[in-house]
Amino acid sequence: MDWILLRGLTREQAHWGDFPQRLQLVFPEHRFHPVDLPGTGVHCRDDSPDTIVGIREAVRRQVAHIPKPFSILALSMGGMVALDWAQHAPEGEIQHLVLINTSSGFSPFWQRMRPGVWPQLVRLLARRELFDRERDLLRLTSNRVPPLELIKQWYRIQRQRPVSVRNAGRQIAAAARFKPTPKRPMPEALLLASRGDRMVHWKCSAVLEERWLWTLKLHPDAGHDLVIDDPDWIVRQLLAWLSR
Template sequence: MQQHHPKNWLLLRGLARGVGHWGTFAEKIQERFPQDRFEFIDLPGNGTRNEEVSPTTIGDYVKDLRSRSEFVKKNEKFNVLAVSLGAMVTVEWMREFPHEINKAFLVCTSSSGFSPFYHRFQPINVVKSLRLLSSNQALIWENTILNMIVNSADRREAEMLGMVAYSDRYPVKMQNILRQLAAASQFRFPKEAPGDVRLIGSHGDRLVSPHCTLRIAHAWELKPHMHPWAGHDIPIDDPQWLLEQLL
């Protein structure tokens, strides 16, 4: 049996999603790698940090998260698993501080330098998103979002109550969503991979076109690891498949 050397992991969510939106995946990854150490940190403006103001530049997210990471404070290298906006932050982190991150697993992310805006946010979601502007009810919020980012009805049902409870306790402010969108829209990935990266996407992503992952992979000359059917939130849709990609 192959020996598993303990690793450090930092997990980052994306736009308007907090640590609680990992759902049961947070438990599953710790069960799968019981010897490893994990940090779950909210982006400013999300989750338990919902009263803070979100930065409008990706570099400021890096600065903020580095000041909070115990791995950074102890000068310990780590892996990152990051989704969407969190993956953009990770790319900039690797570019600015190339010796801190061992390997990055980037899930369903995109870059304005590689993909047009209508691939980075597929137009079919515009009308659905407008529903969120007129509602502050966690049930409507999570039902709308999970229907956009999770393709499995069974997985949506299994995670719904927990997601609703979390979003009810830590509602994200619309101004922070707009600030996060501004940061994401302006950020461009470097022309070459900033370090050891595994690109993970899904052919079933209905929020961000799978072409976004494929174009990054092409530019960086990397093999993309594509799920056949999951939505944008692969950790929720098919947690076991994602765990296999981390080996």
Template sequence: MTNWLLLRGLTRDQRHWEGFPDEFHTRLGATVRTIDPPGFGTQNARTSPHSIPAITDDIRTRFRPEQSEWSLLGISLGGMVAMDWCARYPDDFRRCVVVNTSARETLDPRRLNPRVLPVLAGRSFRSDHAHESAVLGLTSNSPRVDREALAHSWARYQQDARPSTASILGQLVAAATFRLPQSIPVPLLVLAAEGDRLAPHHMSEAIAARYDAPLYLHPDAGHDLPLDDAAWVLDRIADWLPAT
């Protein structure tokens, strides 16, 4: 069984996966590792680069896998890093899964949610708890998620390892300027949620079409699909693995 590296999204660190890595291990029997991007979590004393390739290269220098087979899963900005990584270093991973991700080529300004910018821009004017509540209100749809408890936990993450404004802006610039690679020479699976209010699912549809990759759409989950329905994500990966 392959091992998996998981990459989180915009302004998030590995703690924001919550119980998903353990669920991944239990469902698929895989060894699962997570890692922080530059500027966040354990790397918060550093400043994030302003491009996806630079973020990729930073993480790659710190990822020291054992001599075994690895696959890669990334959500949102982590999906951008995953695609860039597998395009430029195709021997590093056996498979690639991207969740609710995007790129400049997939952007349609007419479909952008006007709530996104106030949530991101209001970070400096709210308490940590209020900000994380606003983020969860934008990214999670499931009634099973205790968003109030999670907002308190994520506020503590901010207080324990607060990213700099420069790192947040760096990631925003990196995400806004990321362009899709010409090709991704490893098997690619695209997962998305029809209820995503941050990166509408048409973006994932365009990515899947570009690379002739299989695409699965969750009918009602939000942007944080592994949080809203981890079992669905893992079932789709399990179904896909025998074909790759």
């Protein structure tokens, strides 16, 4: 089985760290494809669409070569893209859907982004000192003390493939306006959320669980970037869900 991995706001495939390799060790028969959203990573010089629909279409063009059906595992804004994709995909195109700490227009705005985070995030993304910015982004999205080497790694990513302030703003606009259609896109999906998420309230995932009767698993204390805070927990939840 092929899996598409989508990261969140202004993040690219390198921000997964060794998570794809962890998945590969546990699921050796599967293939994992981290894909950059437009305006990030290998596409950092491209303009990002300012709608989730536009971002989704750009990503679909990137993965046209991947055999179908495939599955999607997506974090944060990547989860919005994945959810929109699942609602508009031809029948049978997407086999499994895993959404991590995502949100949608089904939730109130003060849960989709905690009060005070939006201006803080905008200030951070516009900051000129890259090392301090990446350090503070990690402190915002992770509930663990970020190792110096991880801060340096994120700094190097931004130096090599910078996300422009304009593209960051267009991604923020896309995320803020996103509201799925009422249609349940799939009979089942896995929702993973963090009770300790200081950016997006875990109830945003609970809304999707209640609306479409999907499976929700809650981490007790991780932050928004669950991939950094407890990647092994994600792998365990995925293993248990797929083996049912």
